Amino acid sequence: MTTIAAVGDVHLDEDAAGRLRPALGHIGDKADVLLLAGDLTRHGTVGEARVVAKEFSGLDVPVVAVLGNHDYHCDEVAEVTSVLADAGIHVLEGDGMVLDLGECTLGVAGVKGFGGGFEGKCGTAFGEPEMKSFIGHTVAAADQLKSALAALDCDVRVALTHYAPVPETVAGEPPEIFPFLGAYQLGNAIDCCDTALAVHGHAHFGSERGQTPGGVPVRNVAQPVINGAYARYRLPT
Amino acid sequence: MAEQSGTAPHDRAAELHRALAEDPRTSELGVTVTMRGEQVHLSGTVVSAERKAEIDMVVHEAEPGLRVTNDVQIVSAAEPTGAEDIR
Ligand SMILES: [Fe+2]
Ligand SMILES: [Fe+2]
Numbered sequence: 633m634t635t636i637a638a639v640g641d642v643h644l645d646e647d648a649a650g651r652l653r654p655a656l657g658h659i660g661d662k663a664d665v666l667l668l669a670g671d672l673t674r675h676g677t678v679g680e681a682r683v684v685a686k687e688f689s690g691l692d693v694p695v696v697a698v699l700g701n702h703d704y705h706c707d708e709v710a711e712v713t714s715v716l717a718d719a720g721i722h723v724l725e726g727d728g729m730v731l732d733l734g735e736c737t738l739g740v741a742g743v744k745g746f747g748g749g750f751e752g753k754c755g756t757a758f759g760e761p762e763m764k765s766f767i768g769h770t771v772a773a774a775d776q777l778k779s780a781l782a783a784l785d786c787d788v789r790v791a792l793t794h795y796a797p798v799p800e801t802v803a804g805e806p807p808e809i810f811p812f813l814g815a816y817q818l819g820n821a822i823d824c825c826d827t828a829l830a831v832h833g834h835a836h837f838g839s840e841r842g843q844t845p846g847g848v849p850v851r852n853v854a855q856p857v858i859n860g861a862y863a864r865y866r867l868p869t
Numbered sequence: 870m871a872e873q874s875g876t877a878p879h880d881r882a883a884e885l886h887r888a889l890a891e892d893p894r895t896s897e898l899g900v901t902v903t904m905r906g907e908q909v910h911l912s913g914t915v916v917s918a919e920r921k922a923e924i925d926m927v928v929h930e931a932e933p934g935l936r937v938t939n940d941v942q943i944v945s946a947a948e949p950t951g952a953e954d955i956r
Contacts, residue, residue: 635952641899648916655948662948674896702896829955836899836914849955856899856914859945864952 634736634788634869637662637693639862640669640833641854642684643702649683655861660692663864664733668721669833669853670700670744670794673712681712685719694731696722698742700794700834726776730786736869739784743777745795745818745832746770749811774817781825788867791822791830791848800842801852802835819844828867878904881932885909888931895920895927900941902928908936914944 637659642652659666668688673680676699688695703712713723722729724742731738748755748770757767773795781789796802796814805813813835822830823846830844833854840857842850853863882904889895889902897920900913909928915921921941928937 643916647919651916651946655946658948662952675893705896837901851953855916856944858949859914860949861946862949864949866952866954868956 634665634733634738634867635663636665636667636790636829636831636865636867637862638667638669638831638851638853638865639855639858640794640831641671641700641836641856642668642687643671643674644683644687645674645680646683649686652687652861656688656691659862663693663862665731665738665740666691666693666695666862667740667790667792667831667853668695668697669792669831670698671702671833671854672697672699672716673703676703676705676708676712678708678711678715681708681715685715685721688721689719694722695720696724696729696731696740696742696792698724698744698792698794700744704744724780724792726773726780728780728784730784736787739786739789740792741777741780741784741789742792743773743780745773745777745793745797746815747795747812748815748817750799750814750816753810754816755811770815770817774815774821777818778821778824781821781827784825787869789825789827791827793818793830793832794834796832796835796838796850796852797822797830798842798844798850800839801832801850802838803842804837804839805835813838819850822846822848822850829865878906882909885928885931888927889924892927894923897924900924907934908938911937911939911941914942916944916946918943
C-alpha cells in the first residue's frame, strides 16, 4: 500500500507564508509522497516561489510538483523552478521520476497541461495562428505526458497535471469555461499506460472525483475542492 | 459609475470578475460574481481573511455604488482525517 498526499492551488505569497506548515509537520506518518498540482503561487514571482520553497521543504516525504497558470503569470518560470528545485522539490514539466519508497517504486509523470475542452465541445488547431498555438500547446503537453508515463519503469504509475484531464472533475464550474479548465487529450495520454491515479488542480469550483474513459481514477485536489491542507489516496502496490 | 447604469447586469458582473482576476492585489480567478440591480454577490474560496478583504476593496473601487455581499469562504488548511482507498 502506498499513500499519496496531494494538494493544488495553494496560491501562496508572502502574506500567506506558513499557512500549511502546521499540517505538514507529521506528513511522513500519513503519506509516502506529497504531490503539488500547480498554482503554488499567486503571480509566479521569485519572492512567492521562496515562500512555497520554505513551506514544502524539509518534510519527511519527497515532494513532486508541477506548475500552474498562476506560476507562469510573471514570466519567471525558470527562476521559480530553480528556487523550488534548490529546496529539494522535484518540479516536473513533460518529464517523470521514479521514487523508491521501500515497499514499491512510485513513478510520477508531470506536466502543467492546458485547456482546449473535452470531447465534442473542444477547440481545434484551425484558423488563426492564435487558435493553432492554443491547441498546439495542449497537444504538445498531452504528448509529453504520454511519453513521460510510458518511460516510467516502476511498480505504481501516477500522472500529475494542473489542468484537468476529464470533465467530471470540473463539474461545478460554469460549463462555458470548461475549455479553459482542461483538455481530453490529457485524459487520453493517461489512458495510454497502466496509470493507477491521475491528480490535478485548477478547477477551484470543480468536483474531487472522476475517471478517464479508460477507467483511471482522477482526483481534483485544488485546495478549495478538498478543503484541507492535502488529500490522501491509498493505492495498492 | 453613471455610464454603467445602462450596462446589462451580466456585463457588469463580467467586468468585476475580470477586475478580480487581473488586478494584482487580488489575482483571484475563483470568485463568482452575481449582480442583482445595485447589489453584487460574491462567492468562492480564498486562502485568507486578508484576501477576502482585498476582494471587497477591488470591487468597491470598480463599482463604488454597489452593495456588496461577500460570501467568499476561507479554505481550510487542516490536516486531513481520512484517506480514500483507490480501487
Ligand atoms: Fe488555482
Ligand atoms: Fe490554475
